[in-house]
Amino acid sequence: MSVVPGLLEEKVVIVAGLGGIGNGLARRYADEGARLVVGDLDEGTVSRAVAELDPVRVLGTSLDGADEDSVISIVRLAVEKFGRLDGIHVNFTNAADAYLPGGVVDLPLEAFDEVMRVNTRGFVICAKHAIPPMIEAGGGSIVFTASIDAYNGAGTRVSYAMSKAAELALMRHIARKYGPKGIRANAIAPGLIWHYKFDEQWMPEGIVEQTRARQMIKSRFGNPDDVAALGALLLSDDGSFITAQTISVDGGVTFRP
Structure with missing residues (x-):
């Protein structure tokens, strides 16, 4: 009986940012057959993620996505261990102003600077160092985890929203500039994606009820598998004619042409 290969069979992919x-x-x-290098600031998170997967095909490492040396290190690790790089999903984020009630007038600039350092500078660093080995391998795919906050116009979280809009601009630049060299770039814009961390942190009053009211799909919230299913397509050859796009995974909260 033949085994149907996964979407990412034998592709080498970096996941930058766990949790x-x-x-x-x-x-x-990993289920789709990729050989993975995964990284995160929290070494415990890395260890737990790798423990669930095949240690022969998945490597874990410490990663500070906003530190250039750290990004260079994870890219080098992928190429040295697996011989090439076919894709990167940049998934880390900083939300220092996510739960601050004020607008730009009340925004602490240290929160703004930290969000931009991680969410904007960090994504630039990842692109800067992942693109050359992907070109050398004959092409590849970059996926950014952005957010519907990039175009929602919320009255709070201005730093976060600005950084996510900047990620979309960077994604489109990559698609335009490096598309002729075989590089595709896309972004996933999640809405409220429920995961284990929501059981560990305080949520602003009313946010869950407000989100459910705005969703067209009322039966549940999104979960990490919803984002991962789209990410697998965008990283795969089945997504080879998709580039420069932002696709929302939000249960119908947003309507965009």
Whole structure:
């Protein structure tokens, strides 16, 4: 009996940023046959994620996505261990102003600077160092985890929303500039994706009820598997004619042409 290969069979993929959504990405990409290098600031999170997967095909490492040396290290590890790089999903984020009630007038600039350092500078660093080995391998795919906050116009979280909009601009630049060299770039914009971290942290009053009211799909919230399913397509050859797109995974909260 023949075995049907996965979407990512033998592709070498980096997952930069684990945790709630990231662990789901790693599981799905591994199930689809990818050889993975996964990284996160929290070494315990890395260890737990790798423990669930095949240690021969999945490597874990410490990663500070906003530190250039750290990003260079994870890219080098992927190439040295598996011989090439076919894709990267940049999934880390900083939300220092996510639960601050004020707008830009009340925004602490240290929170703004930290969000931009991680969510904007960090994504630039990952693209800068992942693109060359993917070109050398004959092409590849970059996926960013953005957010519907990039175009929602919320009255709070201005730093976070600005950083996510910047990620979309970077994604489109990559698709335009490096598309002729075989590089595709896309972004996933999740809405409320429920994962284990929500059981560990405080949520602003009313946010869950408000989100459910705005969703067209009322039966449940999104989960990491929903994001991972789309990510697997975008990283795969089945998604080879999709580039420069932002696709929402939000149960119908947003309507965009």
